[in-house]
């Protein structure tokens with residue numbers, strides 16, 4: 455009788471758990487099974503910093519659902535720092551009641567109703583970078599709360615972590631998220647300090663490789679305290695060289711979010727920025743005001759031919775294969791054996807840039823079709839090499855298919 459009673463009690467617990475937390479029945483969840491292609495979405499930080507609210511997030515979701523972004527593959531709507539203000543008497547994280555009066559669950563439901571996914575931000579330390587409560591010591595409690603709210607993506611920062619070991623801290627939160635049974639993509643924002651590419655596979659789905667991007671072509675400005683750095687786009691790009699082999703389906707290098715459309719670069723520079731992030735198999739997280747962007751910005755962010763390179767199923771990160779002063783060639787191997795190639799001119803005046811088939815691992819006698827992914831034009835077949843005139847601070851991006 456006793457064991458019967460236990461059996462009934464166990465069955466009831468399981469029934470309740472599966473009814474109230476249907477995600478708990480998802481026993482197969484592993485870290486690498488998520489984000490099989492680089493995550494695509496939008497994050498509030500680059501444009502709005504701490505000025506976040508439920509009205510902003512709802513209107514961003516509305517826009518993404520109707521301006522072509524959702525159709526182009528953008529999925530996650532992520533609130534960065536400053537949504538949280540305190541913890542209640544039970545230690546539960548509390549959202550800013552002024553800025554999020556309907557609560558996070560209602561907001562997640564709204565984003566989901568638009569056919570999009572919802573993301574939040576926290577920090578492995580006692581406080582976030584903006585001094586809001588961090589998750590240190592509350593990892594499992596916070597992860598359960600996120601799962602209850604319907605969170606699909608967590609960006610996890612590294613401020614105020616003292617002497618914490620990065621691998622341990624990120625493993626703890628990764629485990630906490632997986633234990634909820636809800637598929638929550640885990641974005642590790644450790645800035646590359648502890649070389650997360652060496653140990654991040656199986657812990658995070660993406661890891662930042664550098665400090666923060668800024669909306670400039672190039673910069674390398676020091677912080678007021680002498681620490682490094684404010685990086686421009688090409689400064690970040692240069693730091694990706696050599697990290698290619700660590701990326702793959704479920705685990706991506708993250709050179710930080712996009713600045714496309716924020717106003718600090720020219721349209722050709724933003725095209726270069728977007729082309730490189732696509733070729734690097736980087737997460738494509740837009741960081742501009744997508745509610746009021748120009749047609750030109752929209753056209754960059756929703757170039758489906760370039761996005762297809764980023765989302766290619768093989769999941770290879772592209773790499774620099776040639777550098778000749780200001781002229782560079784970058785190449786990404788695609789599932790079908792073809793290559794996405796960027797001809798890059800970092801210099802101040804127009805120049806011709808050439809890719810030889812040997813640069814991308816093809817024999818010189820091979821004939822291959824070349825297609826311009828920004829002009830959306832077939833350029834015909836070439837044998838042995840392809841070259842094009844490239845304007846200053848610009849790219850020509852082509853697909854080469856033998």
Ligand code: GLA
Nearest residue numbers: 499534535583584611643666
């Ligand atoms: C750090 C991160 C940024 C952003 C801010 C928020 O600087 O690297 O991407 O999340 O914190 O405070």
